[in-house]
Amino acid sequence: MCNQHSTIHQHHESEHEEHHHEHQHHDDSNWQEFFPALISGILLLLGIISDNLKLSFFTSEIRFIGYLIAYLPVGFPVLKNAFKSIQKGDIFDEFFLMGLATVGAFGIGEYPEGVAVMLFYTIGELFQGAAVKRAKGSIKALLDVRPDKVSVKRDEKILVVNPVKVAIGEFIQVKAGEKVALDGIQISDSATYNTAALTGESMPETKQKGEMILAGMINLDTLVEIQVNTVFKDTKLSKILEMVQNATARKSQTQLFISKFAKIYTPIVFALAVSITFLPYFFVENYLFQDWLYRALVFLVISCPCALVVSIPLGYFGGIGAASQHGILFKGANFLDVLTQVNAVVMDKTGTLTKGNFKVQQVEIVGENKQEVLAKVALLESKSNHPVAKAIVEFVKPTLNESILSEFKEISGHGLVGKIAEDEVMVGNLQLLKKYQIPFSDTLSEIEESHVVIAFNREYAGYIVLADEIKADAQQAIADLQKMNIKTVMLSGDKKAVVAKVAKTLNIKEAFAELLPEIKVEHLQGLKDRHFKVAFVGDGINDAPVIALSDVGIAMGGMGSDASIETADVVIQNDQPSKIVTAIRIAKATKNIVWQNIALAFVVKVLVLILGAGGLANMWEAVFADVGVALLAILNAVRIQRMKF
Template structure:
């Protein structure tokens, strides 16, 4: 067995025995002391049964959960739906069966050759049955020996072999043939959905040109260290997150944000892995390791999203496990009970009705089309720059009736600039430098604005810096206490504030040293261009909007009035935001989504029913806590995400309704002797095909207008 481990945390192994190989991979993981969720996915299957399998390592609760990542028809059975299996062998068996079945039907109904009867006719249809029937019956027996008796494989095996037993050879072959063809179409649809999701974001560059010993050398991105310099040529993808060292360049960010419009990045600004350099050769100073990059994080989120099931999906799977044995017992009753109550009871006729009943009862249409619908929803959202962390959140977001939004960085750009400086006493240059030195210890956008305004020549030493949530900063400068923040912070410090300063409607940062208020800075933020459209789109859907902010109430009111937000609350500490959302959640009828981007938003994101993080400028804590991530930082994507969730839910329930209605009708007709195997095939395979076609509609739909 050969084993290799990639820098992205994927273990690849080639082995002769799949079970032995998996156990070996698990031992490797455990020997390295890793806490992982190992997902095994066959990548190659060849005629000599050699396998190549990969284990994706994700942090978990110190357990190994073995998934095949292939659809499972409600029984978590591995149908071996690997893409590598697609090809001539996959289609040759049903093609052979189809040709033999067609020839047999022509002989039966048109040519009528004298030799095509008796044992020769049985042999012909048996040979037509084996290529498609043997794999299904074998799989059913394997699962039955393991204790899982009531599977769709057993249903199909009993139904088709029963048809042979009563002399209905063509129908027995046809049922298994169309079941197999339906499986192939289902596999193709599921694989296409998975490829669609993977191809959206699987744009990891294979190499990086890193500067070492005065020369650029090509190495794997996961071997590049922080602070090293990499070179990205025009047309190449950026391999790692970093800071641009050149004056400026234009980058295509579609892989990360879903937006095709190029973005101009200036010197010193952040460049993210996955962006495409469009102008000239640039140099980038690496700030994050490959596995910590924004692209790696997005890839992980999308991969994990497909493993988190919606309640509807989980219910259907549980329902199918109960439903399947029930229909088996009902089919048995259809055969046996009439013998007690029907005078002209004919065993063959009632057995045929029971076989039709079994074929119709197969739950394939439900357990394939439903996850496929969610795959499509996740893919459609990803293309729009919206990342759902699981299909369960697709379900829930469509029920949201309250959207609570943070102000800074969500509805406003979060890019603050100092508009004015008011000095009360002394030289404003001195206290401004002191304030900048203190604010340099914070990552808040307001703090950055003050540092930028003061310039780069600030070299004062601040000791014991402390960030006061919702207030500002405090620290020690040459043994003297220095405060920089809002009126709330000044009152906490016992510093008096003039009434005319308190009355200001703009964002104000006051600076006090040794208990004396020295002056203040007026800071301005700009509303995002699509914030108003975002609020209007939510109102069109009868969704109430609320804005929460730590900024002063006068600033909050001004922005709320401009954007027509229903309610707005300012002067809030993080716990104040938690209280507001908790109050909303006190009514069980409310489904609350909170949208934020800052570190202090993480508790509210976790508390809300749906946490939505602005992923472009948002903090890592907010993004990790959130259920949905908007990569473009556009609030208008909130309504788009809600619409994608609603459309996904509509398609899923359309499929459930259609499958139940058609199956119920044909089940009743079959039990009454009014439906044949051909109708049963339509009720099973035909409905599954229609449900699949309906499910993939969402992958084609354009949600850009929402």
């Protein structure tokens, strides 16, 4: 049973390709899995009845053959695995312990107990398999939302092809009720989507022309046309699947400790069992080899570390699965552990605490060629994914040909610089003007709202004022974090007045404004130097350095840049700040369940080990101590899937 945990997460690539095949045959194979245990159980029951009734035909030879036939369906696979392990040099595993204990039981004539140990061991394995399938259910559900066909427009015809064969720039159609297969820009005017597979939210979301549509969304109402801007393997959904499936490769410290512990613990237990068998010969009067061998066999059955080795990774895997159901993606079990220790959450402002849905409020352009300046600004901004850039593009709607843009550079924490036709165009914050030593009016510093400044050919050319909106759940998220005694800090590149206003609204005591990426890093390092365990939450490319430096980096995955998502340890798919609290609660619940399992396993096993060594526990108590505790631990581990967060 224990060894299965190491193979649960192998062959991810084949799972991607063959999950449909798996689903087709899954139900048919269930009865076959239980068949050996069923046969063994029936034969064991008949044997025990025959023993109790003392039937005349049930001679010692027939009794041995009957119990041996009952043993083989469940015992042979375990003995086979033990033999394979020995060939590989891995002698002291659970297969060896179970094989030795049950063969030894047969050797001293305790046939029913030998069969019972192996039968319950096998039943435990089946329960573990069912628990693993349940824990993997949410990830399988994600696999199911990746369509294997898509309708693409080619030469005025609609062709149904595999999404892998669709190129960037092509147009696809999605009918009402169909799943979107590829990321792209909506060409149709308006459509409503179910985004639950990506965000964990059941509320439908309406998208307008020009908005981003992601693979995995379900079109609810009308025929939609989408221009593809990402190949299949790079869609957000594909990356989500890759992240979740790879998450289990990164083991928590608890898992690593238990794995090392099991490797040391099992040989020690075997040595103690040998000692229990032979040492009493020198100290005990009326020494009976058979009695002490029986005690040693009981000791071996009890000592199998299955409950620990199985339930702990299953607990973490359950936590990762529960998080993915809420639209939260952990890149490793180790980050569940670290998140429970976090006592400071540092957040970016735009796109993290605010919606990042900026709207242009005011435009001030120096000189008479206002439309030309705006057209070139919009063309430059069209090359950026920043929410401010998108708002300006939406407001101006660029009309210029992209070919006149000959140079483009995004300066992190400053803005954009480009060459358009004969003009050098700059759009960004005041730091950008200072960097290039461009003089500007002092009145710019007095504008409280978010704004960008414009320079043409190293001369100040005006500014654009934009307004942002605080996310609906941001205030509650901050309040919940503070109730958990977690320090909240906001670091932003925005103006002091804007940052102060947001901080006051959200009741954030520490907020720092007008920060370049390297200054954000300094602030975060300062917290770590004060022995805070820090989680940083951000979404922009300029947040990638602080996300990397933090103990747990959390990225807003809906609007977040690829750089921040790639660097982060945890990704929140629907961009809701409240999911930070949910992630911490899931991490703490997972840790509680894991330590409950460790305590349960140790207490019961130590107690029954002492009783077994003293001859006060028989093989049946040993079965409970091993398989019973493992089953209880597994049932406890899958509880997290049903918890409310």
